[in-house]
Each structure stands twice: as C-alpha cells, then as structure tokens.
Amino acid sequence: MAQEDVFKKLxxxxxxYGFVFPSSEIYDGLSAVYDYGQNGVELKNNIKKYWWxxxxxxxxxxxxxxxxxxxxxxxxxxxxxxxxFNDPLIDNKDSKKRYRAxxxxxxxxxxxxxxxxxxxxxxxxxxxxxxxxxxFVTTNPRVLANQEKYNKLxxxxxxxxxxxxxxxxxxxxxxxxxxxxxxxxxxxxxVRQFNLMFSTEMGSTAEGASTIYLRPETAQGIFxxxxxxxxxxxxxxxxxxxxxxxxxxxxxxxxxxxxxxxEFEQMEMQYFVKPGTExxxxxxxxQRRMKWHKxxxxxxxxxxxxxxxxxxxxxxxxxxxxxxxxxxxxxxxGIHSRTDFDLGAHQKFxxxxxxxxDPESNTSFTPFVVETSIxxxxxxxxxxxxxxxxxVIKKDNGQEDQRVxxxxxxxxxPVKLAILPLTxxxxxxxxxxxxxETLKFDFNCQYEEKDSIGRRYRRQDAIGTPYCITIxxxxxxxxxxxxxxxxxxxxxxxxxxxxxxTIKDKxxxxxxxxxx
Numbered sequence: 001m002a003q004e005d006v007f008k009k010l011x012x013x014x015x016x017y018g019f020v021f022p023s024s025e026i027y028d029g030l031s032a033v034y035d036y037g038q039n040g041v042e043l044k045n046n047i048k049k050y051w052w053x054x055x056x057x058x059x060x061x062x063x064x065x066x067x068x069x070x071x072x073x074x075x076x077x078x079x080x081x082x083x084x085f086n087d088p089l090i091d092n093k094d095s096k097k098r099y100r101a102x103x104x105x106x107x108x109x110x111x112x113x114x115x116x117x118x119x120x121x122x123x124x125x126x127x128x129x130x131x132x133x134x135x136f137v138t139t140n141p142r143v144l145a146n147q148e149k150y151n152k153l154x155x156x157x158x159x160x161x162x163x164x165x166x167x168x169x170x171x172x173x174x175x176x177x178x179x180x181x182x183x184x185x186x187x188x189x190x191v192r193q194f195n196l197m198f199s200t201e202m203g204s205t206a207e208g209a210s211t212i213y214l215r216p217e218t219a220q221g222i223f224x225x226x227x228x229x230x231x232x233x234x235x236x237x238x239x240x241x242x243x244x245x246x247x248x249x250x251x252x253x254x255x256x257x258x259x260x261x262x263e264f265e266q267m268e269m270q271y272f273v274k275p276g277t278e279x280x281x282x283x284x285x286x287q288r289r290m291k292w293h294k295x296x297x298x299x300x301x302x303x304x305x306x307x308x309x310x311x312x313x314x315x316x317x318x319x320x321x322x323x324x325x326x327x328x329x330x331x332x333x334g335i336h337s338r339t340d341f342d343l344g345a346h347q348k349f350x351x352x353x354x355x356x357x358d359p360e361s362n363t364s365f366t367p368f369v370v371e372t373s374i375x376x377x378x379x380x381x382x383x384x385x386x387x388x389x390x391x392v393i394k395k396d397n398g399q400e401d402q403r404v405x406x407x408x409x410x411x412x413x414p415v416k417l418a419i420l421p422l423t424x425x426x427x428x429x430x431x432x433x434x435x436x437e438t439l440k441f442d443f444n445c446q447y448e449e450k451d452s453i454g455r456r457y458r459r460q461d462a463i464g465t466p467y468c469i470t471i472x473x474x475x476x477x478x479x480x481x482x483x484x485x486x487x488x489x490x491x492x493x494x495x496x497x498x499x500x501x502t503i504k505d506k507x508x509x510x511x512x513x514x515x516x
Contacts (some may be wrong), residue, residue, distance in 0.1 A: 387406045
C-alpha cells in the first residue's frame with residue numbers, strides 16, 4: 001500500500017478512536033487547527049512527562065519555567081521576529097492558492113531523492129544479498145544524473161535563501177517547471193515576504209490599546225527570565241531552563257495533518273554555557289537528544305541528523321533530528337547553538353544588564369546558549385505514525401482476520417490496562433469492578449463489558465492498550481486473571497495480588513528514563 005494511503009488511514013483512525021479531532025468541526029472546522037480527544041490528550045500528556053522528566057528530573061542543573069504567552073512587544077523587536085520572522089510567499093494566479101516558495105523547492109528536491117531511492121530499491125530487489133548499495137549509487141547512471149540535478153538545485157536554493165533573494169527563488173520555481181499542486185499551472189506571482197506572527201491588541205479602550213503578539217516561540221520567555229531564575233535558584237554555569245507551552249504562527253502552508261499547525265505546543269530547553277564551550281555542549285546535546293528519540297524503539301534507520309545549510313540569524317551551528325514519516329524524512333526536533341544573540345539583544349533593548357558573574361575569574365559576561373526545541377504535536381504525529389500497524393492474523397479455524405493495532409511504547413499508551421469481565425453475569429462484573437478499584441490509583445484503566453471479548457480486544461488494540469485483563473469464572477475460584485499482551489496477543493494466568501507489580505514495571509515512564 002502506498003504511504004500516502006497509509007497516512008490517510010492514520011488520520012481517519014485518529015478521529016475514529018478519539019486521538020485527534022478537527023477543531024470546531026460542527027462549524028466545518030478551522031484550517032490547520034486541531035483538538036486532542038480523550039485518548040490523544042492522554043498520549044500527549046505522557047509524551048510531555050517523558051520529555052520533562054528526562055530534562056528536569058534527570059539533570060540537576062536543569063529547572064523548569066512556565067512563562068506567559070503575552071509578552072511586551074519590544075521582546076519581539078529584540079529577538080528579530082518583527083523584522084526577520086518571514087517566509088517567502090508565492091501565489092498561483094490560476095488556482096488562487098498560496099504557497100511557501102521554499103517548500104515548493106524542497107518538495108522538488110524530495111522528488112529527486114525519491115527517484116534515487118526507487119533505483120536503489122529496484123536494484124536491491126534484483127541482486128538480493130549480493131547488492132552493494134555504496135557501489136551502486138556511485139556508478140549507476142540514472143542515480144548519478146538525479147544526484148547531479150539535486151546538487152545543482154540545492155546549491156542554488158541554499159544561496160537564494162542565504163541571500164534572501166526572492167527573485168532567485170522565483171527563478172528556480174520557473175526554471176524547474178514547478179507546478180501548482182492544485183491546478184497544475186505554472187503561472188506564478190512574484191515572491192514576497194510574509195510575517196508569521198499573529199497580532200492583537202491589549203487595552204481597555206481603542207485609543208489606549210497597544211499592539212502585542214501571540215508568541216511565535218516559547219524560547220523568549222526563558223531568555224527574559226534568565227536573571228530571575230539564575231539569581232533565585234543560585235544557578236551556576238552550565239545550567240538549563242526547560243519549558244512546555246503553546247506558540248502560534250500564521251503559517252502560509254499548513255498541511256500534513258498536525259505536522260504543521262497555526263496553534264501548536266513546544267518543548268524547549270535553553271542551556272546556558274560559558275562562551276567558547278558552546279559547540280562542545282552542542283555536540284553533547286545532539287547525541288543525548290537522538291538517544292531520547294531512539295529509546296522509544298522505532299528503529300535506528302528511521303532517524304537521522306540534518307545539518308543546516310542556512311543558519312538562522314542567531315545561530316553558529318544547527319541541526320535537526322529527522323524521522324521517517326509516511327511522507328518522508330521530516331524534522332521533529334532542532335538543536336541550535338544560539339550564541340549570545342538573545343541575551344545580548346534583550347540587554348540592549350531593555351537597558352538592563354543581563355550577565356553572569358563568574359567568581360573564579362572575577363569577571364562578568366553574557367552566557368552563550370545551546371537550545372533543544374521539539375514540537376510536541378510533531379512528536380505526537382511521529383509516535384502514532386510509527387505505532388500504526390495493520391496485521392493479518394490467523395484464527396483457530398484457519399481463517400484470516402485483520403486487526404489494526406497501535407504499537408505504542410507501553411509507558412506512553414493512553415490506557416495502560418483494560419479490565420474486561422468475560423460475561424455480564426455470574427458475579428464477573430462485580431469482581432472486575434473490585435479489581436479496577438484497586439488498580440485505578442496506579443494506572444489509567446478502562447472497564448468494558450459490551451460485545452464479545454474478541455471485539456473488545458480489537459478496540460483496545462486500536463488505541464494501543466498494552467494489557468487486557470480478562471475476569472472469568474476461574475477468577476472466582478483461584479483469584480487469577482488472564483493477561484493478554486497487545487503486540488504478541490499471547491495470554492497467561494496471573495494472580496490478582498501480583499498484577500500491580502507485574503504491570504507497573506512495564507508501563508511506568510521510569511522504564512524509558514532508565515535507558516537514557
């Protein structure tokens with residue numbers, strides 16, 4: 001099945017099973033805005049806890065913060081967002097659709113990559129175990145031709161982006177014959193800049209109102225609180241400040257479900273270090289963050305680093321952690337060496353001294369910053385994309401059946417334990433309820449008694465519940481239950497008294513944290 005079809009099924013599955021809903025759906029929705037349902041919010045909270053504990057609980061030099069969404073408007077002037085937070089915008093004259101010029105070119109580059117990957121896949125299938133991929137990609141004429149096209153286009157693209165050459169971007173789109181995805185037309189307007197910040201007004205009267213912005217990132221809330229945290233926490237370098245919070249961007253092209261939205265959530269940590277040591281810590285955090293991702297168990301081959309060719313105005317090094325989504329490798333997290341740009345800019349615009357006094361050298365200086373910034377919504381999408389599995393299984397009678405199972409890491413699963421009485425009579429529901437009463441303080445449990453046990457298993461598979469507990473007539477005799485394992489579908493008998501310890505070891509967040 002094509003990956004595009006798999007992704008469509010995943011989007012449908014998310015709505016059907018209470019993970020993600022279109023926002024304001026009864027009013028036909030709001031473009032690129034989504035609500036998280038009863039299972040989605042639990043998964044989202046578990047991802048937050050995994051990140052927060054890995055940052056704050058495991059690192060004594062990292063502390064937390066929750067800054068306000070509204071900030072003084074000069075904040076965004078100092079940070080460069082007022083003047084430089086722009087995307088190159090282009091319109092198709094026939095379809096009247098608006099696109100980001102850089103995204104159109106990136107999609108063209110991705111097509112060259114796809115062509116090369118298809119050649120490699122065909123050759124690998126043809127030659128089997130004898131296939132030498134490295135030799136093939138360096139000698140095959142079709143791969144080499146596409147690689148040359150890719151390199152030439154990428155070089156032009158990087159130069160145009162670095163030079164903010166809007167005419168250059170349009171020329172690339174025209175010369176590469178990039179067409180509108182909707183109309184197929186190549187009738188393009190000029191490229192122009194588009195600021196992504198949402199603005200609003202604060203004040204009780206129209207005359208006294210001032211223009212403020214919904215924050216486009218959470219990092220600035222950390223920077224303006226640097227002195228507050230450093231002094232009250234008596235923090236010494238290096239130290240970090242972590243934050244989870246909402247951000248808002250008026251994206252030109254919001255697409256691919258929750259991958260790119262106008263209202264989203266970030267998990268960011270700013271790590272303050274001595275000038276001259278930032279690149280060392282940058283490398284350390286690169287490896288630590290990649291390990292955090294790979295600990296979820298979705299395969300090393302699905303992750304890679306992508307170093308930036310074009311650096312942001314504040315950075316001297318930057319890389320992305322990319323994951324292989326159904327629509328290709330895309331960024332889920334950025335690691336940046338932000339130098340002293342942010343603290344220096346806020347010091348200049350505020351007129352307040354924002355420095356660190358080092359008692360060892362008896363000097364004051366502005367710290368440098370290493371940032372790790374992960375999109376919570378993208379992380380959510382990455383996990384459910386990797387977890388969504390369609391399986392064909394054989395029944396005891398030899399017939400085949402199909403199940404959809406969300407193979408979520410047990411520690412992140414929305415529901416940890418489903419408690420299912422085999423029938424609605426003979427005291428089984430009462431016994432099941434008593435078991436739930438003892439376990440609900442430790443796990444997010446779900447009780448179900450409607451439909452056959454097989455159908456109930458399938459519903460729990462579809463939301464990723466790692467364990468199902470079936471209470472049957474034998475339970476009333478020997479106080480044991482059947483424990484069904486989601487991925488293998490194997491079942492075993494377990495004493496009720498040992499359920500908490502047996503399951504807790506497998507579904508607790510600490511099972512992930514101990515691997516870091």
